[in-house]
Amino acid sequence: MSKIQEFIPQMRPLFGTEERAELLAYLEEDGFFTEFKKTEAFEQQIAEYTGARHCIVVNNGTVSLTLAAIALGVGSGDEVLVPNYTMIATPNSVKMLGAQPVFVDVEPETLVMDVELAERAINPRTKAIMLVSANGRAPRVGIKAFEDLSRRTGIPLIEDAAQSLGSFYNDGRHIGRAGVIGSFSFSAPKIISTGQGGALITDDDALNDKLRRLKDFGRAAGGIDVHDTVGYNFKFTELQACVGLAQMRQLKNRVTRKKEIWKRYQQGLAKIQGIKLFEHDLELCSPWFIDCRVEDRDEIVNYLKRYGIGTRIMYPPINKQSAYNLSGNYPVSEEVGNNGLWLPSMIQLTNTQIDKICSHIRDFYNAK
Numbered sequence: 001m002s003k004i005q006e007f008i009p010q011m012r013p014l015f016g017t018e019e020r021a022e023l024l025a026y027l028e029e030d031g032f033f034t035e036f037k038k039t040e041a042f043e044q045q046i047a048e049y050t051g052a053r054h055c056i057v058v059n060n061g062t063v064s065l066t067l068a069a070i071a072l073g074v075g076s077g078d079e080v081l082v083p084n085y086t087m088i089a090t091p092n093s094v095k096m097l098g099a100q101p102v103f104v105d106v107e108p109e110t111l112v113m114d115v116e117l118a119e120r121a122i123n124p125r126t127k128a129i130m131l132v133s134a135n136g137r138a139p140r141v142g143i144k145a146f147e148d149l150s151r152r153t154g155i156p157l158i159e160d161a162a163q164s165l166g167s168f169y170n171d172g173r174h175i176g177r178a179g180v181i182g183s184f185s186f187s188a189p190k191i192i193s194t195g196q197g198g199a200l201i202t203d204d205d206a207l208n209d210k211l212r213r214l215k216d217f218g219r220a221a222g223g224i225d226v227h228d229t230v231g232y233n234f235k236f237t238e239l240q241a242c243v244g245l246a247q248m249r250q251l252k253n254r255v256t257r258k259k260e261i262w263k264r265y266q267q268g269l270a271k272i273q274g275i276k277l278f279e280h281d282l283e284l285c286s287p288w289f290i291d292c293r294v295e296d297r298d299e300i301v302n303y304l305k306r307y308g309i310g311t312r313i314m315y316p317p318i319n320k321q322s323a324y325n326l327s328g329n330y331p332v333s334e335e336v337g338n339n340g341l342w343l344p345s346m347i348q349l350t351n352t353q354i355d356k357i358c359s360h361i362r363d364f365y366n367a368k
């Protein structure tokens with residue numbers, strides 16, 4: 001075989017001529033770079049798309065969660081409920097404040113926090129619930145169960161919707177809108193990216209004001225050095241906003257394509273015993289990554305790698321990560337830690353590539 005085999009990565013961001021044009025046009029007209037009009041326009045677009053009253057952009061989708069927690073009064077010694085299946089940024093975002101993340105297992109179908117287990121984990125030190133919509137999925141029990149829990153206990157709900165731009169609840173609200181604050185990430189693998197970047201959405205005017213001050217040294221207005229509150233520096237840049245504006249124009253098509261990609265995988269792998277895609281309601285959900293449970297995970301990973309196909313192991317249970325190393329009974333996140341796999345999921349995947357991936361997976365499991 002003399003032909004060089006193409007490599008299909010599990011993911012790769014897609015930036016092109018539109019992003020380049022936005023950046024070049026900006027460079028022609030200004031050189032300030034720090035957040036200003038382009039950033040305001042990007043915030044406006046996220047607010048409009050999600051239906052939120054306010055959007056505040058920050059450096060990334062980790063500090064956005066930290067700022068949300070600070071704005072809601074979480075501090076040292078407080079506890080925050082987080083799912084045991086998530087990207088480690090979720091718990092780390094409150095660890096940064098000296099608060100304690102408390103891990104709660106997830107629903108087996110959606111990998112979203114289990115509401116009954118969450119309720120059992122609540123105690124007088126619990127100051128917030130961070131609900132992660134894993135891969136754009138809503139909780140199977142319905143988001144109302146978490147809103148009710150929050151209302152009954154008075155514990156605010158923060159939505160970590162880092163993976164959920166383009167996904168909606170069945171009452172029509174964008175994911176991230178059920179929490180008092182919702183958080184998004186624009187890191188490289190996300191449905192739209194600014195390289196690094198994060199956004200907070202809220203309908204609450206006072207929280208909007210607090211979050212804006214927190215990200216800008218406590219300033220009440222840009223460039224004024226009078227500080228009646230403590231704040232930090234988590235500001236955005238116009239360069240990121242230029243990229244974000246171009247990416248937002250592509251969001252609708254990307255949502256459509258993500259759904260097509262998932263459907264094609266589902267059709268290609270439907271009859272294979274060894275692999276099961278996690279379900280998505282495509283009416284509402286835009287699958288960010290193609291997530292599945294597989295048998296013989298190490299073997300299939302190596303087999304696909306031999307054919308130039310990249311995959312990524314899904315998150316291990318956080319309690320068992322050395323950074324935390326806590327005991328506890330988390331059967332669902334543990335099982336996903338053993339069997340969960342992400343298949344190539346990038347927006348630029350072609351149907352031919354998906355068919356090739358499915359064909360290799362079929363060959364692998366049929367030969368078993």
Ligand SMILES: Cc1ncc(COP(=O)(O)O)c(C=O)c1O
Pocket residue numbers: 060061062063086087089090132160162163184185186187196197198
């Ligand atoms: C659920 C979740 N929360 C938070 C983050 C952190 O976002 P960022 O990488 O922008 O800091 C991520 C990133 O992948 C994520 O998936």
